[in-house]
Amino acid sequence: MFQTDQEIIARINKLRAERNAVILAHNYELGEVQDIADFAGDSLELSQKAAKTKADVIVFCGVKFMAETANLLSPDKTVLLPVAEAGCDMADMADAEGLRQLKAQHPGAIVACYVNSTAEVKAESDICVTSSNAIAMIKSLPEDKEIIFVPDMNLGRYCMEQTGRKMILWEGFCPVHVRITAAQIRRRRTEYPNAQVLMHPESPKESIALADYALSTGGILKHARESNCQEFIIATEIGIMHRLQQENPDKKFIAASEQAVCPAMKVIRLKDILASLENMKTKVVVPEKIAAKARQPIIRMLEETARLQK
Ligand code: SF4
Structure with missing residues (x-):
């Protein structure tokens, strides 16, 4: 049966309340997933949330090691990974x-x-x-x-x-961050001479050497919020652009590389979150x-x- 996004969101919200669930999303997830999450953040922020939550169910919108970390920190909670195949190649x-x-x-x-x-x-x-x-x-x-x-x-x-x-x-x-090359950073710097380069430290050494700041995704978001600079070249997975633009509508964000896309971070859709809450799948449990x-x-x-x- 076809459902509109609004219908899916309404059903997710109903089940989230009924099951006392919290939805956590990594900063690289699709915009629709970040928007419905109770909290979006980087790995440290998400593990801190997972450790402290009072929810009975954690729907983890990210990749498998993140859901495992949530299970390790909250073994008495049910941790769900909406798409079981979402893994991290690194x-x-x-x-x-x-x-x-x-x-x-x-x-x-x-x-x-x-x-x-x-x-x-x-x-x-x-x-x-x-x-x-x-x-x-x-x-x-x-x-x-x-x-x-x-x-x-x-x-x-x-x-x-x-x-x-x-x-x-x-x-x-x-494999995603190695696509952010020094040549791309030099080209972007020529195109946007007033922009600051904010880069994730998973990038290659030669690229980091050209960055203004090497930061986690949480660090990039914080820096963009607090900086007086108006233009930023963002050298990490492009999913972060969604929140950067949402939080800073008057600032300009340019992806260092349009190729920096992590397929595993793009597989979860709203319908998967709904199915996950309906069927309580897929449970992630690390053997004791x-x-x-x-x-x-x-x-x-x-x-x-x-x-x-x-
Ligand atoms: S971007 Fe994807 S492959 Fe790279 S470290 Fe993150 S989850 Fe793993």
């Missing part, structure tokens, strides 16, 4: 067995895992980081210890430059044997973040 580049082998080569090393990793990889890690707190988390680690950073070599390299800490980098990367260990690096990160934010 997270899938690291595996627990490979990480165990790397740890065996560097006994005593601390493992810092980017939140974009599977629960199995988190279970082998000591501390989790997100793009908004990675530098602070790395700085918090004892200086006499080696650090293994997994899976994003670009974020890892950026942290090394910013902290002066030498790290052993897993050679994973985001892995969860008990995978929870620890995330909790350590949230505690350290709370300490630094005081």
Whole structure:
């Protein structure tokens, strides 16, 4: 039966109330998904929300590792991923067995895992980081210890430059952010000479070197709100343009690359959120044997973040 968007939204809102559900959406999701969410944000903001929510059900509009993180932090809640196949290609580049082998080569090393990793990889890690707190988390680690950073070599390299800490980098990367090249940034700078370049640190080193600021998606949104600048070249996944334009109607935002589109972040539609709430699918549950260990690096990160934010 055909339903208009308005009918679908009305049914989602009814079920959201009946099931005491909260809808969380990543900043890269489609505009229609961000608009219906109770909260849209970056990975750190979403994990903080998931940890604190009083809802019984979390509908997580993002990719699988995010829903897993929500389940790890709120094991007594039902976490739903509306499209079960939505995965992160970068997270899938690291595996627990490979990480165990790397740890065996560097006994005593601390493992810092980017939140974009599977629960199995988190279970082998000591501390989790997100793009908004990675530098602070790395700085918090004892200086006499080696650090293994997994899976994003670009974020890892950026942290090394910013902290002066030498790290052993897993050679994973985001296939979306590597499309943001230095040549594109130079071209955009010529086209928009007054614009600031705001870039996600998953981007390649040569591109970050040309940015004015390297920021998480939450950081990009905050900077755009607070800056007096009127034009911005946005070097991250283009889903963020929706909220940037919504929050700053008088400012101009130019995508550094129209090719920076993450297919996994575009699969969830309003009809999927509705089906998810109707059928309570797809539940994301990390098996307790892995969860008990995978929870620890995330909790350590949230505690350290709370300490630094005081
Ligand atoms: S944009 Fe990159 S890091 Fe983010 S979900 Fe997509 S593949 Fe993963």
